[in-house]
Amino acid sequence: MSRRILAAQLLLTAALLVGLCVPMGLDATRHDRALFGLRLSASTDAYVAEVKWRRLSPDAAPLPVPRRDSADVPPDELRLYRPDDTPVADTGEDIPVTPQDLDRAHHHSITLEPSDANGHRMILVAPVSNANGLVGVLAVARSDYGLRASINQRWTKIAVGGLLVALAALAISILLARWVGRPLRRLGHAAGELGAGDLTIRARAVGGPPEVREVAATFDAMADRIQSLVDSQRHFLADVSHQIRTPLTAMRLRLELLEQDVDATVAAEVAGTLVEVHRLSRMVDGLLAVSRAEHAPTAARRVPLAPVTAQRCLIWRPVAAAADIALTWDVDDTHIVTSGPGHLEQILDNLLSNALEATPPGGRIRIESQPAPPTLTGPAIRLTVTDNGGGMSAEQRRAAFRRFGGAAGGRELGQAQQAESERDPDSERDPDSERDSAGERDPDTEQGSWADRGSGGGRGGPDGRVADPDRTPRRADRRGHGLGLAIVHALVTADGGTITLAPAATGGLCVVLDLPSASPQPGESAAAVPPQRAGAGHLRHPSELGLPEPEFGLLDIVDDAYRDREAGREA
Numbered sequence: 001m002s003r004r005i006l007a008a009q010l011l012l013t014a015a016l017l018v019g020l021c022v023p024m025g026l027d028a029t030r031h032d033r034a035l036f037g038l039r040l041s042a043s044t045d046a047y048v049a050e051v052k053w054r055r056l057s058p059d060a061a062p063l064p065v066p067r068r069d070s071a072d073v074p075p076d077e078l079r080l081y082r083p084d085d086t087p088v089a090d091t092g093e094d095i096p097v098t099p100q101d102l103d104r105a106h107h108h109s110i111t112l113e114p115s116d117a118n119g120h121r122m123i124l125v126a127p128v129s130n131a132n133g134l135v136g137v138l139a140v141a142r143s144d145y146g147l148r149a150s151i152n153q154r155w156t157k158i159a160v161g162g163l164l165v166a167l168a169a170l171a172i173s174i175l176l177a178r179w180v181g182r183p184l185r186r187l188g189h190a191a192g193e194l195g196a197g198d199l200t201i202r203a204r205a206v207g208g209p210p211e212v213r214e215v216a217a218t219f220d221a222m223a224d225r226i227q228s229l230v231d232s233q234r235h236f237l238a239d240v241s242h243q244i245r246t247p248l249t250a251m252r253l254r255l256e257l258l259e260q261d262v263d264a265t266v267a268a269e270v271a272g273t274l275v276e277v278h279r280l281s282r283m284v285d286g287l288l289a290v291s292r293a294e295h296a297p298t299a300a301r302r303v304p305l306a307p308v309t310a311q312r313c314l315i316w317r318p319v320a321a322a323a324d325i326a327l328t329w330d331v332d333d334t335h336i337v338t339s340g341p342g343h344l345e346q347i348l349d350n351l352l353s354n355a356l357e358a359t360p361p362g363g364r365i366r367i368e369s370q371p372a373p374p375t376l377t378g379p380a381i382r383l384t385v386t387d388n389g390g391g392m393s394a395e396q397r398r399a400a401f402r403r404f405g406g407a408a409g410g411r412e413l414g415q416a417q418q419a420e421s422e423r424d425p426d427s428e429r430d431p432d433s434e435r436d437s438a439g440e441r442d443p444d445t446e447q448g449s450w451a452d453r454g455s456g457g458g459r460g461g462p463d464g465r466v467a468d469p470d471r472t473p474r475r476a477d478r479r480g481h482g483l484g485l486a487i488v489h490a491l492v493t494a495d496g497g498t499i500t501l502a503p504a505a506t507g508g509l510c511v512v513l514d515l516p517s518a519s520p521q522p523g524e525s526a527a528a529v530p531p532q533r534a535g536a537g538h539l540r541h542p543s544e545l546g547l548p549e550p551e552f553g554l555l556d557i558v559d560d561a562y563r564d565r566e567a568g569r570e571a
Contacts, residue, residue: 002181009173010166017162025158029151036147037111037122039069044109044124044140047078051128051138062089073146077121080128081137088136095141101125105137114144183208187216190223196300197340199227241288248281283483300495302518303344305335305369305381312348313367316356325359327352329367335381337515343491344515350484351385351511358389359508372514379517380497388506397501401489 047064054060066075079090085102096118104110105125112123121141128136183206193201202223203216252274259270309331320327337344348367355365365387372382392400485501488511492499497515504510 002177005177005180006170006173009169009176013166013169017165021158021162025155028154032147032150032154036069036144040122040124040140040142041109041111043067043069043076043142044126044138047076047140048126048128048138051080051136052130055130055135063091066091069142070146072149073143077141079139081139083134083136085137093141095121095123095139097123097125097139102137105139106134114147120144120148180208180212182206183212183216187212187219190219194223194226199223199230237288241284244284245281248277248284252277252281300338300340300516303337303339304333305337305344305383305515306331306333308344309348309367309369309383312345312352316349316352319356320365323356323359324361325356326364328364331367331369331383335369336518337381337495338518339495339515340491343495347488347491347513348385350488354484355385355387355389355509355511359387360389363388363508364506371517380514381517383513383515385511385513386504386506387508388504389508391503391508392501400485400501401499403483403486 050064051062054062054064062080063078066078068075075091077091077093077095079095079097080088081102082088083106085099097112101110101112102125105127107127109124109126112118112125114120114122118141121143123139123141125137125139127134128138186206187203190201190203202220204220206212206216255270255274255277259267259274262270309329313327313329317327352365359365365385367383367385369381369383372380374380489499492513492515495515497513499514500512502510502512
């Protein structure tokens with residue numbers, strides 16, 4: 001906008017200067033030339049009169065003394081001709097006059113304009129007559145040096161004046177452009193910061209025209225309203241999280257304690273109820289996570305892709321190992337993305353959980369990164385999560401990002417049931433198997449929290465008691481609740497990226513994430529990336545490693561895998 005204001009002002013000023021100064025200069029030039037010709041004509045008349053007088057004085061010279069038009073030009077040059085056009089006298093230099101010019105001068109005066117041929121002199125040829133008729137012809141030549149100097153000086157003054165006016169117009173245009181453009185840039189910056197998640201940004205006192213100040217005031221009122229709504233949303237989410245999680249946790253504790261005091265038949269029913277309560281807890285947490293991702297924007301930050309990917313894979317590797325699934329990753333250490341705090345961790349946790357549920361034993365899950373084609377917002381990094389599970393149909397992929405779309409849950413549940421039946425075909429005839437099947441028991445099922453997690457989903461009660469892990473039914477609810485991909489989609493979109501689902505070459509599903517890229521800063525590196533073999537030997541829980549834990553119930557899956565591994569190692 002500032003450039004347009006400057007361009008418009010300069011074009012208008014240039015048009016005015018050309019329209020005014022050029023005609024004025026041309027008129028002044030014509031006036032000076034006409035005045036120069038009038039002075040030469042008057043001088044020639046005086047020369048002719050003096051020549052006539054000198055003819056009456058036998059002792060006088062035939063030509064008078066030449067005069068100067070001004071002090072800085074040479075004197076005039078004179079030459080007198082007889083009526084037969086033969087020269088009589090001159091003042092020195094030749095005057096280029098043709099016989100035709102002399103013949104025409106017998107009847108009236110003629111003027112020859114200055115040119116290179118006549119040495120930039122204006123020549124006036126006039127007849128010298130008395131009562132007896134034509135007695136001679138007088139040619140007078142005057143240099144136009146003074147005329148040209150005067151014209152050039154006038155044009156210089158016009159040009160300097162126009163330049164000063166243009167500079168003044170430029171200065172005024174810059175001030176005007178800043179007066180109008182700077183408040184708009186500040187307002188645009190404030191709008192960008194607000195859209196990026198900084199709800200405290202305001203456009204107070206931006207200055208500028210009254211219209212811009214009015215827009216800024218309206219923007220501040222809108223920002224106040226948005227902040228109020230978002231704060232209300234956050235408070236509502238916190239209240240709902242507390243009010244719903246507390247009774248669900250109490251219900252789970254009561255059922256787990258009840259399970260210890262009943263027979264096998266009732267215990268199987270209690271175990272099934274625990275599974276559904278656990279699914280409800282995960283669903284509530286998932287809804288809260290989706291709502292936070294959609295309605296609580298946060299400011300983006302620079303996130304190295306390799307360390308975060310390695311950390312999440314190390315956390316989920318025991319779950320993959322328990323299910324006999326190979327989990328590998330290959331992420332470039334130089335890839336840096338912009339993402340909200342904790343977004344990338346949640347994205348990877350959900351994608352890995354879905355992939356592990358959908359991949360059969362002996363399968364593979366692969367995470368890779370590479371530069372993505374540039375987007376409208378700038379460069380991007382492409383992160384792919386590929387498995388060789390059952391995959392998704394085109395209709396399921398279209399519905400996968402909707403809440404409770406059911407596509408992911410459907411393929412994962414079918415895969416889990418098929419793997420369960422293949423591993424234990426006699427499970428229907430074994431009461432213990434029946435008890436386990438109520439929770440879809442398999443090696444990668446969920447077991448229990450490592451410690452008392454309070455209202456966040458653990459088994460510890462208000463009195464600090466923890467249920468006996470040997471008698472606690474496995475919470476094997478691995479069925480998709482239709483929110484994982486919805487959460488991923490909301491988080492990726494909030495960060496300015498895109499997510500697509502495509503069939504994998506291995507027959508499974510390929511999740512493609514295009515995340516905004518950030519250039520590495522000097523000294524920034526991914527030296528803290530854990531090695532892929534760090535999962536071998538004695539496994540350590542994420543809390544022991546100081547790694548961020550998975551959110552909303554996904555931690556229970558990791559907890560159970562670590563518990564299974566530790567129990568097997570001790571046995």
